[in-house]
Amino acid sequence: MLVDMTAEPRDSIRxxxxxxxxxxxxxxxxxxxxxxxxxxxxxxxxxxxxLPGGWLNLDAAASRTLAETTALEPSYLEQLYxxxxxxxxxxxxxxxxxxxxxxxxxxxxxxxxxxxxxxxKWFDVDALPPLAFDHNRIVDYAVDRLRNKVxxxxxxxxxxxDEFTLTELREVYEAVLGQRLDPSNFRRLLEGSDELVPTxxxxxxxxxxxxxxxxxx
Amino acid sequence: MLVDMTAEPRDSIRxxxxxxxxxxxxxxxxxxxxxxxxxxxxxxxxxxxxLPGGWLNLDAAASRTLAETTALEPSYLEQLYxxxxxxxxxxxxxxxxxxxxxxxxxxxxxxxxxxxxxxxKWFDVDALPPLAFDHNRIVDYAVDRLRNKVxxxxxxxxxxxDEFTLTELREVYEAVLGQRLDPSNFRRLLEGSDELVPTxxxxxxxxxxxxxxxxxx
Numbered sequence: 025m026l027v028d029m030t031a032e033p034r035d036s037i038r039x040x041x042x043x044x045x046x047x048x049x050x051x052x053x054x055x056x057x058x059x060x061x062x063x064x065x066x067x068x069x070x071x072x073x074x075l076p077g078g079w080l081n082l083d084a085a086a087s088r089t090l091a092e093t094t095a096l097e098p099s100y101l102e103q104l105y106x107x108x109x110x111x112x113x114x115x116x117x118x119x120x121x122x123x124x125x126x127x128x129x130x131x132x133x134x135x136x137x138x139x140x141x142x143x144x145k146w147f148d149v150d151a152l153p154p155l156a157f158d159h160n161r162i163v164d165y166a167v168d169r170l171r172n173k174v175x176x177x178x179x180x181x182x183x184x185x186d187e188f189t190l191t192e193l194r195e196v197y198e199a200v201l202g203q204r205l206d207p208s209n210f211r212r213l214l215e216g217s218d219e220l221v222p223t224x225x226x227x228x229x230x231x232x233x234x235x236x237x238x239x240x241x
Numbered sequence: 242m243l244v245d246m247t248a249e250p251r252d253s254i255r256x257x258x259x260x261x262x263x264x265x266x267x268x269x270x271x272x273x274x275x276x277x278x279x280x281x282x283x284x285x286x287x288x289x290x291x292l293p294g295g296w297l298n299l300d301a302a303a304s305r306t307l308a309e310t311t312a313l314e315p316s317y318l319e320q321l322y323x324x325x326x327x328x329x330x331x332x333x334x335x336x337x338x339x340x341x342x343x344x345x346x347x348x349x350x351x352x353x354x355x356x357x358x359x360x361x362k363w364f365d366v367d368a369l370p371p372l373a374f375d376h377n378r379i380v381d382y383a384v385d386r387l388r389n390k391v392x393x394x395x396x397x398x399x400x401x402x403d404e405f406t407l408t409e410l411r412e413v414y415e416a417v418l419g420q421r422l423d424p425s426n427f428r429r430l431l432e433g434s435d436e437l438v439p440t441x442x443x444x445x446x447x448x449x450x451x452x453x454x455x456x457x458x
Contacts, residue, residue: 040336041302044383047343048416055416056365062310063360069373078306085258089295093279119257126264143280148273156286166261183265199265199272
């Protein structure tokens with residue numbers, strides 16, 4: 025870990041869908057309005073009667089809506105926050121927002137596909153136009169979360185291929201944090217930890233060959 | 242309509258799931274943190290850029306969770322209310338509650354099936370035990386809604402078979418409203434409206450034959 029930060033609590037929310045079902049059942053003094061209940065088999069409220077229902081699979085819904093609108097499959101997906109201000113939208117909607125990481129090579133692969141959606145465009149997070157609804161606020165919140173998170177986690181694994189040079193890793197941190205890092209300090213910090221494992225491969229190009237690393241599993 | 246009541250507003254809520262996707266894109270001055278946005282093709286915020294996402298199909302989720310827990314298929318299903326008090330559950334859940342109507346003959350059919358769930362039991366709405374979570378409050382709210390609604394709508398169609406006698410229809414209203422109705426007044430009100438259509442069939446039994454009616458389509 026580069027910086028020792030306290031992990032924030034998970035803001036994950038769960039949505040239950042329950043139903044009150046009415047029916048009529050004959051009784052001695054005529055029909056009675058009845059409803060079915062289900063006995064709970066786990067805590068909390070073990071053995072109490074409860075309305076029939078269940079949980080929405082929000083993670084699956086996030087992946088599905090993402091694939092439908094952008095044809096992208098992220099390498100990391102986490103629930104960010106639930107926005108429910110009454111004035112956020114004219115149609116009285118709750119927005120359950122996820123944030124996701126996508127490796128650059130997967131973006132390129134998606135953009136070269138014939139069926140890539142035409143109405144999707146990539147924007148620099150620091151140069152956004154005014155967005156619909158409260159989406160500028162949501163993006164700001166997500167960027168803050170990402171910048172906090174990258175400092176103490178392996179979040180870069182979601183943005184890089186499996187093997188990378190120390191320079192490439194530093195550039196990820198610089199792009200996410202929005203600030204330059206000293207190359208020597210960065211190299212010393214990483215080489216002194218057991219986070220990275222050197223491989224026997226090298227990146228070659230116009231500069232001198234650079235060793236490829238991978239994260240320690 | 243038996244009683245002229247003002248219709249209440251729809252409390253239906255919609256849940257959007259959106260995702261902030263981060264990736265790195267090479268720029269002239271190094272990698273930049275980028276995210277993809279989607280151009281809106283409808284109001285509100287037509288042509289604005291927005292986060293990729295979509296709507297949860299809550300109606301489908303209600304039907305699915307109902308079938309999974311009770312094996313029941315209601316004849317009417319409507320979103321009731323969304324309960325989100327912070328103290329309603331220890332696991333920080335929003336409950337999106339539906340209310341449904343089930344015809345008595347379908348209840349009997351379900352209860353006679355070999356795979357009928359054992360932990361489901363029918364309760365009189367006026368004689369409920371203490372339920373899990375805030376479910377007593379939710380049931381009270383649903384009963385109020387039903388009692389208001391039955392007075393000015395064809396809600397009985399969800400509780401009766403397609404054809405029924407005037408006595409059967411009156412008993413539905415009495416069960417739902419929790420009060421006796423005068424048979425003569427009830428018959429006069431219904432026969433004076435164009436809500437019901439008499440059929441050529443009769444219910445026979447120990448009493449004199451009673452004509453069957455159906456709702457006017």
